[in-house]
Amino acid sequence: MSLVEQTIARLKREQAKTGQPVPLSRAADRSPHQAAPVLVNESLPDAASLAKQIAVDNAALRASGYFPEADRDRQFADQYRRIKRPLIEKALSASSDSPEPRVIVVTSALPGDGKTFTSINLTLSVALERDISVLLIDADVAKRHISSIFKLQDQTGLVDALVDERLDPESLIVPTTTRGLSILPAGKLVAGTAELLSSNRMRHIIKTLTARHPRRVLILDSPPLLVTNEGAALIKIAGQVVLVVRAGVTPRPAVQSAIALIGPEQSGGIVLNQVQESTGEEYYGYGAYGSDGSADDQP
Numbered sequence: 001m002s003l004v005e006q007t008i009a010r011l012k013r014e015q016a017k018t019g020q021p022v023p024l025s026r027a028a029d030r031s032p033h034q035a036a037p038v039l040v041n042e043s044l045p046d047a048a049s050l051a052k053q054i055a056v057d058n059a060a061l062r063a064s065g066y067f068p069e070a071d072r073d074r075q076f077a078d079q080y081r082r083i084k085r086p087l088i089e090k091a092l093s094a095s096s097d098s099p100e101p102r103v104i105v106v107t108s109a110l111p112g113d114g115k116t117f118t119s120i121n122l123t124l125s126v127a128l129e130r131d132i133s134v135l136l137i138d139a140d141v142a143k144r145h146i147s148s149i150f151k152l153q154d155q156t157g158l159v160d161a162l163v164d165e166r167l168d169p170e171s172l173i174v175p176t177t178t179r180g181l182s183i184l185p186a187g188k189l190v191a192g193t194a195e196l197l198s199s200n201r202m203r204h205i206i207k208t209l210t211a212r213h214p215r216r217v218l219i220l221d222s223p224p225l226l227v228t229n230e231g232a233a234l235i236k237i238a239g240q241v242v243l244v245v246r247a248g249v250t251p252r253p254a255v256q257s258a259i260a261l262i263g264p265e266q267s268g269g270i271v272l273n274q275v276q277e278s279t280g281e282e283y284y285g286y287g288a289y290g291s292d293g294s295a296d297d298q299p
Contacts, residue, residue: 031058032073033080033124034178054150055177056124064149066120080125087122087240087268088129091217100210101239104268105139107222107231109258113246114273116145119221122242127181132215135173138186139220139234141193146221147185150174157187161205162196169205170212184209198233206237225258232261240268247274 061067068076091102106122108115123136137158138146147153152174161169175182196202209218220238223231235241241262245255255270 030073031056031061031124032067032077033121033128053175053177054152054183056150056181061120061149066117066149076121077125080121083242083269083271084122084125087242088126088132088217090240090268092132092215099237099239099266100206102210102216103206103218103220103238104240104242105220105222105234105238106242106244107235107258108224108244108246109226109250109254111224111227113224113244113250114271115224115244116140116149116221118242118244118271118273119146119219120149123181123219124178126217126219127178129180132217133180133182133213134217134219135182135184135209137184137218137220139197139230140223141186141197141230142189142223142228144186144189146183150183150185152183152185155185155187157185158205159187159190159193159196161187162199162201163190165201169209194229194233197230198236202233203237225261226254235262235266238266238268241266242268242271244271244273247272249274 058067062070067073087104091104093101104122106115106119119136123134126132126134136146138144138152139158140146141159144153147155147157155174156167156172158169158172161167161172169184172187173182173184190196206218210216220234222234225231225235243255243258243262
């Protein structure tokens, strides 16, 4: 029985129990990044992958504050389209420069700036692209926010592959029912993660994940740059680095210090979030790294 058939059967069972139609929001709550729900992944390699496939719970993401209010979905999606476009263009460029431009690290100077929020929504927006796939990697191995949000905190993941070189990182990827989107959990908690993330094994894992799928983009949710050693280790393998700054909150010296750690060839731009419009609403801006630590060309 296909996933679609299983879903229909489940909804029928629920309706039979209650005698009431199942609300649409429960059947397929919509993400701001997709016009309609997609229930089947188009490229599952085998039955084992199908067995561990998970659904992206849009209702839970909205309830947890990772999506805006429903009436702002279109504006929100448009803003992330603007953010992703130059990243995708660079990722798919013919350049063979190292590091690989398909490896995009999303980070911040300090905690609380919204990097995980940005990682999730950027990933979902990129997943809309018809010609590429996207792998979201929980590389914030101490906090493991991505793994917790998608209920994968107990799954074997990145750290396990770093510790045990016999593990194939590809086998640890969790596919989702959203077309083109898969997730690599953080894995277990261990000591010495900064050394693991800066190791040759980490570089080998990233190279393997990109080489096997030439049209795959990797988005890594990274620890903040100024409060951990792990963040500084991760950006060394990044082809593009997206720096998330919380408008009016992140101190300018912190932004300048974070930018100084990022090479000019790695520039993925600044995402300036929670910018107040004249209407009082918040939005998400995008710009290039400025020499003074600001974001140039803000909308």
